[in-house]
Amino acid sequence: MAHKLDVLGLFDNEYRDDGFRTCSVTGLEVHRSVDNHVKLFGLTAVVALLYGGIFAFTVAMTRWEVIGLLGADAFYTHLSLHAWNLLIFWMVFMEVAILYVGGPMVLGRRLPLTRIAKAGWAVMVGGAVLVNYAIWTTEAPNEAPLLTAYVPMPISPLFYAGACVFILGTVVAALPFFVSMWREKRENPGKTLPLVSFAAFVTSIIAVEALVGGLLAFGPALLWRLELIQWWDAAWYRQMYWIIGHGTQQINLVAMIAVWYFLTHVVAGAEVVSEKVSRTAFILYLFFINLGAAHHLLSDPAVSTGWRIWNTSYAFYGATFASLIHAFAIPAGIEAGRRKRGKGGGLFGWLTSAPWSNPVFSSTIFSIILFGFLGGITGVMMGQLQLNMTWHNTFATVGHFHGTVVLGTTVAFMGLAFFVIRTMFMRQYVSERLASIQPFFYSAAMGVAVLMMMYVGILYGIPRRTSEVVENIPGTEFSLSAASPLFAIFGIFALLAIVGGVLFVLVAVGSLVFGDRVENGDNADLIADGGLGMAQDPDDPVHAYEMRGTFVLCLIFLAAFVITYLLNWYLLTQLWSIGA
């Protein structure tokens, strides 16, 4: 029986008397409470994606100075709205949904404390609206905060209040997940969590670290702006801020990898090559990945060289090592799983015979490839004390986090949204063809746009966060106009990527509103190769199968890594000859 507010029937599935249903694709026992709350947070995330995407257009068309859409003041406001809605609200709402999927759904439990979950959602929405309102209504002497909101920059106290409210709301929304994990372990003390639940749990711990850091940064800043305290230490603020500033991106990363494991298993028939190794990689993340945030302070005073080197070399390589483990484990899992089903065929047959027309699969694979090659390699490089000097605060930095947050996390989350439309909302895509094309179109266009961001930043030294540098740096003889051709390519492909983003929203929302309802058996096409029944021997151990295709792919990845690394070091050696 649908709720009276549920006019489109989006929150209406068929459940047994105990409130559960059996998912025909994953085989999981899904409770009504999990379904509905995943849908609630997922839909809210898509609204934030749509809203932030509008500013992607205005921001990109300003950076492409041939168009030069906005003036300096408006640009900073639009950039702030773009950052908060996409980097924070789209991501975090989706991540709470992922916690509910990775926790109660995978464990076959109901979502506990549903009122708390709803209250968390309401507080998060309140915080998000407040942040948006504060940024929109910025006027002198206040400045738009962008993402960093560094003290002592004059920023509206409403903004800090909104950020604190949103953080508190997120913690509240995560409570039902923690309670369900607690109950699971109390009921099954000797039982290991499934890998996806384990990954979600690690994500949640990293998230709490980040959120506490955020409160420690934004809380005192709010007190200072309200003039309840006279002064606040800028260096302290920056260090605390980056616990959340980069910490949120680490949540994106770990949540994304949890999604990779989940979706490659469900729609590509991946096996886990080694549970122990994959779990160890997640543990490495737990200890080391938030320390990577230190690379934001490499050009700052107030922290010692020893602190910088420890955090951005030794500690950060712990996280890099974990990423490299996943980079092998996930494709190897797909390869072994598909070979087991008789879908091998030569070196790469397992990959090319995969269900590429299924947007859930293609989104996930593009996310893996593009995150690795564009986001991951650059992240490791620029997170290093020495190489950071050539990257810091250039447009290449923007290229890096578009490589991670957009090409990696957003594309993976889009795949998850496609999956949720079919298996939770129970809707067919409004257009199979458009849904199939979208991941290819969006990933390719965004891939080129991201490459151009990196190029103009690292090769020409174009700065970030500024509306006018190529056409005009007033009052100087210094010119960056040589970067114009690459900016033209950036502008065109950024537009194409925005078209790809619009296409996603159209397909997603269109499917929910106009898509045919999925009836029993309609989702059989999502099951990888018709299920394990295809395998000659379903109980064969995973290492009985070859993984040489993955090995070759990893060698190519390693070669790209080494060459890019060498080139960047070479660039660094040339740094001192600038102007010579």
Add this chain to the structure above:
Amino acid sequence: MTHSDADATASPFEFLSRVLGQAWRDLLSVYYANTPIWRLLKSVGLLFFGFFCWSASNLVLSYGIDWTILRYIRSYGFVLLLWGPLTHAVVVPLVIRLRRSAESPILRTIARQGSKINLSIFLAIVLILGTFPVGPMTLDFQTTLQGGSGSDVNPDLLCTRSDGEIHCHLSESEGIDHVVVTSGDREVERVDDPPFEFTIREDELEEVVGQQEFVVELQDEDGDTIRRYRRYASSIPNK
């Protein structure tokens, strides 16, 4: 690699030749793979690879390392931008189709030798462009200093404080059309003539985050800001 019992007893030479043979067969099977997804992945993969080779070699060349091999890597990458997708989206599928359907002798020859012809043309263009580079292929990443955009305007703003007033002047006036002083969102002073000295009262200044501050903008004749200085009253020395 599959490991059979034969590997255990093979001489190193036999093992190596088997590995190389397998690698060659893998390469051929990838080259001739002709499903839509293979065509797309190969085309886009080569496009990105070409871009990488082209830009990386251009970068190193523009920093003055003039190795011959880099010139050819640059032309290889540049030609690959077009030829990679052309080969795997057009030529390979066409050759495979012709092998099935070609009837005239010329078409049969093309079907048999199509890939060799295509690769020969590709390598010839790479060699020619490597030896005689054309304009669009060469990007210069070294920063250029251009004349004609006016001199570098970067004067010092010097301020002193006395009797509730703040007096400021610039160390140079060249290249500046006018100076605008704002506090909060109000304009408190505008100076249109050199040497752009001005005096403002402290009680005119707005308090921002607990500090009385003002902003001095040097602008050109179009009203574009050339330089911006932010000053706090409390940090200006007394006369």
